[in-house]
Amino acid sequence: MPAEQIKLPNGNTASLSVTPTLTVVKDQTVKTAPVPAKKAIVFFIGGAADQEKYYFQGAFHNIDDAQKLLDAKIAGNKKLKTKYTGLPKSYKDARGSGDIQTHFIDNIPSKSCPVYIVGHSLGGWNGAHLSQILSEAGYTIKFLVTLDPVGEGFFVWLGSDIYFSEPTPVAETWINIRANASKPDNSDGVADFGERWIIEAGPTVNKTIDRHHASADWMFIEPVQGTKSACDLIFDSINGIFGQ
Template sequence: MGKDNVIADASKKNLGSHTLTCPTDEAVKEFKYMRQAVAFFIGGAGDKESYYGFGPKYNVDRARKPFAESVKLAIWAAGVTSYHLGYNEVIGDEKIKANVLDVICKSDAVYIVGHSLGGWNGAHLSSYLAKLGYSVKVLVTLDPVGKGALVGSISNIYPDTPQPSAGLWVNVLAQSSDSDMSDWIAGIGEQWRLESGPNVNSVMDVNHESAAIMFTTVLADGKSALNYVINSLNKHFRGEV
């Protein structure tokens, strides 16, 4: 069910904390509500599991590690959970229910970071959740792939182009000056090249497989995709819209 390597234990929703009150004490006691946030890091072909003999490479999970380190430094760390999922674990009602809906609440802030085919299906997931009333705060697509007819015929991805729905959408396109095998594979899948749509749209001289570099490298506006996610989490836990 994709619940491995969570940052915080999601088996128990932290609804708040309070001090036990003596039965004879009629004074009003303070109750602190703990907000919750859930981040889904969705990998592409050969990321979490083998893809026709290729992988697993755990590329997007490498991007999740700096996220985990940043979260540990925050006072709200206990309110954040993250999951590493494969692109084929977030498509279709049954899989989305098991891997996504069963671990989030309507009041949770949701973050989606998708790489390669995971960026394609993750973008679809953002609109799926939004239609159900969930709040997708930030969508990050790291060199999303899925436009090609060939990859669509051999991979469990949505056939139509995503129409993402998120409070903020950050997209990074990999365009390496020193191509490797991962760039060749991405070329077969056909990169989703976006001229409009994302709030932040960047091109980076990096190989397709380098999800962590795309996620953590500072962009032209002085922030990385990771910075955008952490800043949004800060606002969420401060109660800002």
């Protein structure tokens, strides 16, 4: 902005300095971007007729019984209560990019959060696929637990929203438990029809126990490493990260 010229009484001219007008900024607070809280995210993925009806059966919520066991252990530790989220999901939620985004990725605050997947029956099959998908997207899968996974059968693939190919799981620790009841019940017959995923190699722990297919809770607390169950090992992992 040019200085204003004025004429003095003696005939000379002079320039007046111009002081710029400053606009006062009313909001002078420092803006900070919110940082998502780091916490453990545990997905419990049920099989057919678990979270919703499967044709004329269910919903039985077998995976919910497994989740309650870990929830109870977490609830007994004050430091971990705010550092843990357990979410029950259907096996169908773990297939298709849109469903995976909505039901899984959107529930993980950030890629710094440790992720745990516990899948039963068809949820074990799709959950194993999910472990690879999330890992490739940059998430850390601390534990994958497959409880009597099912999905090898052609007809169950035709009638269910599961992956056709055999999974290639990615996890720091993979625990697989196969149910082989000495006195089979109806749930074992259903698992046989869907064809259990018989895993010969790959898991960190691979154990067969005398339990019914429907007993997701009993499989989850079966000792698999000394006296420790899959439930115990997941708790220990979460406590090791957040409980110190």
